[in-house]
Amino acid sequence: MSRQLAQRVAFGLMTLAAAVVILPIFYVIGYIVVEGMGAVSWGFIAEMPRDGMRAGGVLPAIVGTLLLTAGTAIVAVPIGIGGAIYLSEYAKDNARTRAIRVAIINLAGIPSVVFGLFGLGLFVIFLNFGTSILAGSLTLGIMTLPVIISTAEEALRAVPQSFRLVSTSLGGTRWQTIRRVVLPQALPGIITGVILGIERAAGETAPILFTAAAFFLPRLPSSIFDQTMALPYHLYVISTQVPGMPIRIQYGTALVLLVFVLSMNLVATLMRRHYRQKRVW
Amino acid sequence: MADERPAVKIRIEDLAVRYSDGTESLHGITLDIYAHQVNVLFGPSGGGKSTLLRTLNRLNDLADVASQQGRVLLDGEDILAADYDIIQLRRRLGIVFARPVPLPMSVYENITYGLTLAGIKDREQLDSAVERALLQAALWDEVADRLTESAYALSGGQQQRLCLARSLALQPEVIMLDEPTSGLDPISTFKVEQTLQQLKKDYTILIVPHSVQQAARIADWAAFFLQGELVEWGSGHELFTAPQDTRTEQYITGRFG
Ligand SMILES: Nc1ncnc2c1ncn2[C@@H]1O[C@H](COP(=O)(O)OP(=O)(O)OP(=O)(O)O)[C@@H](O)[C@H]1O
Ligand SMILES: [Mg+2]
Numbered sequence: 001m002s003r004q005l006a007q008r009v010a011f012g013l014m015t016l017a018a019a020v021v022i023l024p025i026f027y028v029i030g031y032i033v034v035e036g037m038g039a040v041s042w043g044f045i046a047e048m049p050r051d052g053m054r055a056g057g058v059l060p061a062i063v064g065t066l067l068l069t070a071g072t073a074i075v076a077v078p079i080g081i082g083g084a085i086y087l088s089e090y091a092k093d094n095a096r097t098r099a100i101r102v103a104i105i106n107l108a109g110i111p112s113v114v115f116g117l118f119g120l121g122l123f124v125i126f127l128n129f130g131t132s133i134l135a136g137s138l139t140l141g142i143m144t145l146p147v148i149i150s151t152a153e154e155a156l157r158a159v160p161q162s163f164r165l166v167s168t169s170l171g172g173t174r175w176q177t178i179r180r181v182v183l184p185q186a187l188p189g190i191i192t193g194v195i196l197g198i199e200r201a202a203g204e205t206a207p208i209l210f211t212a213a214a215f216f217l218p219r220l221p222s223s224i225f226d227q228t229m230a231l232p233y234h235l236y237v238i239s240t241q242v243p244g245m246p247i248r249i250q251y252g253t254a255l256v257l258l259v260f261v262l263s264m265n266l267v268a269t270l271m272r273r274h275y276r277q278k279r280v281w
Numbered sequence: 282m283a284d285e286r287p288a289v290k291i292r293i294e295d296l297a298v299r300y301s302d303g304t305e306s307l308h309g310i311t312l313d314i315y316a317h318q319v320n321v322l323f324g325p326s327g328g329g330k331s332t333l334l335r336t337l338n339r340l341n342d343l344a345d346v347a348s349q350q351g352r353v354l355l356d357g358e359d360i361l362a363a364d365y366d367i368i369q370l371r372r373r374l375g376i377v378f379a380r381p382v383p384l385p386m387s388v389y390e391n392i393t394y395g396l397t398l399a400g401i402k403d404r405e406q407l408d409s410a411v412e413r414a415l416l417q418a419a420l421w422d423e424v425a426d427r428l429t430e431s432a433y434a435l436s437g438g439q440q441q442r443l444c445l446a447r448s449l450a451l452q453p454e455v456i457m458l459d460e461p462t463s464g465l466d467p468i469s470t471f472k473v474e475q476t477l478q479q480l481k482k483d484y485t486i487l488i489v490p491h492s493v494q495q496a497a498r499i500a501d502w503a504a505f506f507l508q509g510e511l512v513e514w515g516s517g518h519e520l521f522t523a524p525q526d527t528r529t530e531q532y533i534t535g536r537f538g
Contacts, residue, residue: 160382162378162380162382163382163384164343165340165343165378165382166378166382166384166444167384167394167398168340168343168371169338169340169371169375169376169448170371170372170395170398170451171369171371171372171395171398171399171451172368172395172398173368173398176398180394180398181384184385185385280385280431280433281385
């Protein structure tokens with residue numbers, strides 16, 4: 001009897017815990033969708049802001065976020081995957097490798113605003129890139145590296161050792177084995193990690209605050225040395241810095257950002273599921 | 282009769298292998314592997330048979346080997362020498378493992394894998410290599426019209442013969458098989474054993490059988506391993522009918538192991 005009771009109490013608590021996690025997510029998403037829906041129209045997405053951002057659309061912020069996201073990927077993907085291949089396939093388990101791992105873990109724990117300051121010091125000022133898409137992409141890219149390296153390394157390690165053994169036994173060099181067998185098998189996992197890492201970068205404000213973001217820019221950026229507007233920063237600006245801001249524009253912007261980020265998430269999830277089913281090992 | 286020995290393909294001299302966890306898996310191994318014969322390594326689990334195979338094609342370079350002493354002469358050349366061309370060595374000594382491990386690609390791509398690594402791209406050459414290897418591995422009839430299917434769509438026995446074909450495609454000189462039939466049913470096992478008899482015309486065979494019975498059935502030459510030591514070796518007939526060492530006798534009559 002008391003054991004059954006304990007069982008029921010435990011089950012109830014766990015259900016509650018799950019609800020505490022899930023309900024706020026649905027509430028937040030639902031709330032933003034309901035409130036923002038009214039503001040979002042074709043014009044909202046495709047037009048420049050007008051009237052001190054109190055009217056018109058968010059096109060430059062969307063374009064800016066797209067550019068920063070692409071820039072982040074260009075910076076972080078090759079270095080991240082390269083680093084993961086090194087750690088999983090080449091590095092010996094020695095003091096140097098352990099030091100690298102510690103560094104990666106620490107990098108992942110650094111608050112994003114610190115990355116912003118680092119980017120300001122190194123890219124904007126020292127390397128003289130100015131407040132620019134380039135500096136912002138580099139900053140976001142470095143911030144994203146630990147996520148990509150860890151997930152990619154995990155995906156590489158999940159590929160069975162026996163494949164490497166077989167490939168080697170057939171006269172494969174280490175690199176041939178990686179390129180022909182290990183990497184293709186790990187790729188779905190790697191891409192999922194890449195999307196999740198970059199998606200996080202797309203929603204960040206602090207790292208671009210000092211490195212890339214413009215308060216208001218009535219045109220689209222024309223080079224990587226231009227400043228740019230970006231959705232998360234724009235949302236911050238119109239929520240706190242502009243008096244008399246219509247609330248529906250705020251929620252509309254939040255909705256656009258949310259859709260952008262969640263659709264990346266969805267792509268990652270679908271891809272992972274698709275390849276899980278196709279996997280033979 | 283004892284002196285009519287075939288040509289030596291591999292001469293192993295005083296070989297010792299120690300893993301970095303301290304286990305000395307082989308010591309003082311001196312053994313000849315004869316060309317165009319079925320050479321059998323057998324003995325209880327942990328005797329070092331797999332270690333020996335992986336040493337011969339330097340696959341153990343990937344494992345945690347702490348020290349390796351002695352010499353292994355392939356056609357008179359020491360393959361353990363530091364500057365020996367390992368990639369070429371592995372093409373000359375094919376290996377098939379106990380559990381079939383098809384690569385996650387089609388049947389055709391599995392068989393041509395080693396060839397394409399070697400830079401062969403000519404479609405006709407690859408096609409004919411696939412057919413030849415599959416015929417030699419007695420698999421052609423079963424998969425001739427399934428070449429583009431995933432290798433994982435084949436049955437276990439077919440997968441094992443696919444792995445054999447994959448090694449054969451490189452036209453190695455020696456084929457090493459580590460308990461190739463341990464996961465197979467009697468009929469598939471019989472097929473593989475029959476295939477081996479065909480193969481020894483073209484290849485030197487070095488096999489770890491999965492049972493004493495199989496060892497006795499197929500061995501031209503046999504070597505009995507016990508805990509890293511080579512207890513005795515000689516012609517299969519002599520070793521299985523009149524073993525010199527009591528430990529060998531006890532093992533083959535089933536009194537231990
Ligand atoms: N990669 C490795 N690292 C450390 N020790 C190993 C490794 N591989 C094998 N050994 C050890 O070496 C000894 C011989 O193992 P090996 O696999 O060569 O024996 P085997 O004769 O093939 O046995 P089985 O019949 O079970 O396959 C064992 O004690 C084993 O634990
Ligand atoms: Mg073994």
